[in-house]
Amino acid sequence: MSSWAENFTMASNWQIKHELAYWKARAKALEYENGLLHDIIRKNHLGNQREQDTDNEDSEEQNEADDQNEEFDENAHCVEEDEEFTVSEEFIEFIKANAKFKEDARRERELLRQKENTDDITDEPQQTSVLSEDHYKELYGDKWERICALEMSLTADFMDKKDEYKPAYWPNIPFNFS
Structure with missing residues (x-):
């Protein structure tokens, strides 16, 4: 294997390994943050419900809030006991x-x-920008015919190779090794 291929393989393996480690660490941090937010919501939600219990015991809103509170308590209970993952x-x-x-x-x-x-x-046939004779004369001077013939030869060779190999476009996304 060539040294370029070895270096490329090592770099891509390094990138994949460190990218995986980064996302694992990010997931753990978000999991911890999610747990803290759930605790805050649970404390605030239950605290607000207790205040409403003392103020409005007979209202319909209280009944709905109690139903929601019971559902929330059941979900919180399941999370604490079974340690299931809750989705927001x-x-x-x-x-x-x-x-x-x-x-x-x-x-x-x-x-x-x-x-x-x-x-x-x-x-x-694909339309290419064909320059006029005057433009070629202005660009290249006395040798414009020879240069024009060379350009046409290169273009024809390029089109032949493109038709023969049918290359795929290289992605325009840059490598990120950081």
Whole structure:
């Protein structure tokens, strides 16, 4: 294996390993923060419910609040005993948005593939910017005919290689080794 390939393999392995460690640490930090927020909400919610009990015992709002409080207590009890993972509404919205984004990206990729396939089938000549003789004379002087012929040769060679190998586009996302 060439030294470039070895270096690239080592760099990509290093990036994957450290990226995984970063996201694991991030998940642990968010898990801890989520636990703290749940405790604060639980304390504030239960404290507010007790104040309402002393003020409005017979109101319909109190009955609804009691129902919500019982549901909240049951959920909190399940979390404490079973240590189950509770999902917030924001997380559910995030998952929905993420799934929608992935679906849209998949559709765009399919449309791009279909467009590329139809472009290959039609074999329409691609329009290139053809410069006039006057422009070539101004750019290159007396040797403009030779330079124009060389440019056309390079362009034709490039198009032949492109048709022969059908290269995929390189992603324009830069590597991030930090």
